[in-house]
Amino acid sequence: MRIICVDNYDQMSKKAANIVASQLILKPDSVLGLATGATPLGMYKQLIKTYEEGHIDFEEVTTFNLDEYCDLNKEDEQSYYYYMYENFFKHININIKNLNIPNGRAMDIHKESLEYERKIRKSGGIDLQVLGIGRNGHIGFNEPDIKFEALTHMVKLDEQTIEDNSRFFDSIKDVPTKAISMGIKTIMHAKKIILLASGKEKAEVIYGAIYGKITPELPASVLQLHPDVVFVMDKEAASKLDLEKLKEEYL
Numbered sequence: 001m002r003i004i005c006v007d008n009y010d011q012m013s014k015k016a017a018n019i020v021a022s023q024l025i026l027k028p029d030s031v032l033g034l035a036t037g038a039t040p041l042g043m044y045k046q047l048i049k050t051y052e053e054g055h056i057d058f059e060e061v062t063t064f065n066l067d068e069y070c071d072l073n074k075e076d077e078q079s080y081y082y083y084m085y086e087n088f089f090k091h092i093n094i095n096i097k098n099l100n101i102p103n104g105r106a107m108d109i110h111k112e113s114l115e116y117e118r119k120i121r122k123s124g125g126i127d128l129q130v131l132g133i134g135r136n137g138h139i140g141f142n143e144p145d146i147k148f149e150a151l152t153h154m155v156k157l158d159e160q161t162i163e164d165n166s167r168f169f170d171s172i173k174d175v176p177t178k179a180i181s182m183g184i185k186t187i188m189h190a191k192k193i194i195l196l197a198s199g200k201e202k203a204e205v206i207y208g209a210i211y212g213k214i215t216p217e218l219p220a221s222v223l224q225l226h227p228d229v230v231f232v233m234d235k236e237a238a239s240k241l242d243l244e245k246l247k248e249e250y251l
């Protein structure tokens, strides 16, 4: 595990975008795993800028998103499809055929999940997976207690997640209670992972993910077992870590 701690959100976003950009420079046909939420927005902005400046190209890139709410249409402003299109895809030269977001409106979510896993495998597997982290330690929508061996599947969202994500909806009643998400096992199969975290409300869970027991009660703690994972954080998210000690242990 590597830890990169920077001063603020802007620097975190630039650092994360540089890691993704390096991946694309080294392997132009990379398979990227992508995340939603407020945290990666700055990274997407920065990647768009790097693309506009001509430093990176998305023509051969394939993407797989982590998750999608059940029961929202693609056109719904709260869907992750809409988020990805508005905040990233429409600004870059990615081939629409190469974008993959699980379909939360599929009639048969189990079949959709198996098909999503098959597509990931057929693409050669995820080269670089971007993650955020929920306040309860979820990654993707893998809530506390979802088994580490889970592949893509339907999840029931935690009360805390529903409350946290209600900031994007008109009312908490509008937040879907179910989603389809890559499982922990799908995420752990990625060749490289970067997890982004910003703000003091993530400090506690970041501490647990890095120093705590590896347990499905804190899903992100499983990342301690991944051979190539980088946490990119700002000072506030890292405020409960002993950075001097970390320098010795991880860097």
Ligand code: GLP
Pocket: 035, 036, 037, 038, 039, 040, 066, 067, 131, 132, 133, 134, 135, 138, 139, 140, 141, 161, 165
């Ligand atoms: C959602 C997403 C996660 C994301 C989390 C944190 O629940 N499914 O992938 O990491 O929110 O979001 P934020 O970055 O807004 O704190």
